[in-house]
Amino acid sequence: MKFVDEVRIQVKAGDGGNGAVAFRREKYIDRGGPNGGDGGNGGSVIFVADPQLTTLLDYRYQQHHRARNGEGGMGNDCNGRSAEDLVLRVPVGTLLRDEATEEILADLSEAGQQVVACKGGRGGLGNMNFATSTRQTPRFAQDGTPGEERMLRLELKLLADVGLLGFPNAGKSTLISIVSRARPKIANYPFTTLVPNLGLVQYKDGLSFVMADIPGLIEGASDGVGLGHQFLRHVERCKVLVHLLDMGTESEDRDPLRDFDTLNQELAKYSEELSHKPQVVALNKLDLPHAQERVEPVTRALRERGIAVFPVSCATGLGMQPLLDAMAEVLFTGRTDKLHVEPPPKVRAQKKASAKKAPATKVAAKKAPAKKAPAKKASAKKSAVKKAPAKKSAVKKAPAKKASARKSAVKKAPAKKVVKKASAKKAPAKKSAAKKAPAKKASAARRRRS
Known part of the structure; x- marks a missing residue:
């Protein structure tokens, strides 16, 4: 069966029937009054979450869905028949999004959950409803209202408790085939898994959880390299992620630590919330001789970061039980003690020294x-x-x-x-002296004359 997780469809609810304009025409009844009936209601479009479905394949080829219209009213006080609702069944975990406004209308995350996407139109009233004492013969009726119409985008997010992450050919499909009854395609070449796979894992004491295997990610997936990020939506609902590192790769451009950092960067580019989910780091393919030589340096490097590792071999089943115990502890108790370890004393001393020096210098x-x-x-x-x-x-x-x-x-x-x-x-x-001087000369002149 082809897996389809995103489609665009157009849905249209039924229109309401028009009311009737009619009058009584019977023998021996003089001046019969109005008796036009009401129109019926149009059918609504309802989405229901069905646990038996796992894909949106049915809506890939049939993209227009329309409910029936209500019947019109008739004479003799007969109302029109209302149309039945159009029920569309979708897988559990489907998101209904309005294509025009990008608004999420509903998240059908529970089995049997239903939502009315488009409401049907209301039927019109007949002329018998408009008769009064002053208007005894109304010759008009009410038309039915049109039903709602929308362009929707359906997005399927599989419901799983544990999500498997890793580069192509890291052993994710082999792991889910060992711990559950899922039978995905397994081959010795990259991108064997093209669609997500779900498997039910039976744990101890009657407990169980669902595991999801998605296609592998590579560097540049956020830019569309490989299969891109289109399948990461299926692990957004997961409570814990299992990060498989390929210890048996012989490619020169591949390194387990580099793969670990690259995949976490791609997760952060897709969703910040997804990058902060608890991760169980598993070192796979320990059955290969050259893989065992890489275990010690990779384990030491991850322990310096405070990350616990689980050496496993999906081909032989080595280390499966400790890995399942770590998943179950996070799922059923919420504790993440097994996922973290204390760094070595030297690393802790260096961190403390750097932590002390850095604030001191600052x-x-x-x-x-x-x-x-x-x-x-x-x-x-x-x-x-x-x-x-x-x-x-x-x-x-x-x-x-x-x-x-x-x-x-x-x-x-x-x-x-x-x-x-x-x-x-x-x-x-001085002036007086000057004035007196002529007086002296005058007196001298008088004396001479005398």
């Missing part, structure tokens, strides 16, 4: 200018405060000198005026 870098700057400013302020009174005293003394100079000038100014006045007084004396 604090020193922040505090050094703060201490020196206030000291300089304080000394400058203190010297300014000390020198300021001197300046002020000088400023105060300067007016005193100016005032004394002004006062002395004011006092001396009258002296000059007095001198001027004295000279002014003396000047008339």
Whole structure:
């Protein structure tokens, strides 16, 4: 069966029937009144989550879905028949999204859950409903309302508890075939898995959980390289992710630690929430001789990061039980103690030293200018405060000198005026002397005449 997880469809609810315009025409009944019936309601479009379905293949080729219209009203007080609702069954985990507004209308995440996507139109009223004492023969009726119409995008997100992640040919399909009854295609070439696969894992004490295997991711998947990110939506609902590292790869451009970092970067590009989900790191293909040589350095490098690893061999079943126990503990208890380990003492000491040094340097870098700057400013302020009174005293003394100079000038100014006045007084004396001189000459002339 072909797996389809995203389709676009157009749905249209039925229109309501029109009301009827009719009058009674019976023998021996004079002036029969209106008896037009009401129209029937149109059918609605309803989506129902069906646990028996696993794909949206039915909607890939039939993209237009329309409910029936309601029947119109008839005479003799007969109402039209309402149309039946159109029920569309979709797999559990389907999202209904409005194509025009990108609004999520419903998330059908439970079996049997249903939602009305388009509501049918209401039937119109017949003329018998408009008869009154003043309008006894209404010759009009009400039309039915049209049903809703929408363009929807259906997105399927498989419901699984555990999601398998890894590069192509890392052993994800082999793992799900061992722990469950799923039978995906397994071959010795990349991108064997083209569609997600679900498997039910039977655990201890009657507990079980669903595991999802998605196609492998490679570097550049966010840009569409390989199969891209189109299948990562199927692990968004998972509570825990199992990250399989291929320890048996012989390619020169492949390295387990580099694959681990690359895949986590692709997860972060797709969804920040998905990148923070708990991860169980498993080192696969330990049955190969050259893979066992890489286990120790990879384990040591991941332990330095505080990540616990689970060496397994999906081909022989080695290490399956500890891996299942780690998954079940996260699923049923929510604890992630088994997923983390303490780094070695040297690494912890280095981290503590770097953690202590880094804040110290930062604090020193922040505090050094703060201490020196206030000291300089304080000394400058203190010297300014000390020198300021001197300046002020000088400023105060300067007016005193100016005032004394002004006062002395004011006092001396009258002296000059007095001198001027004295000279002014003396000047008339000279004039009087000048005047007296002719008087002497006149008296001498008189004497001579006499």
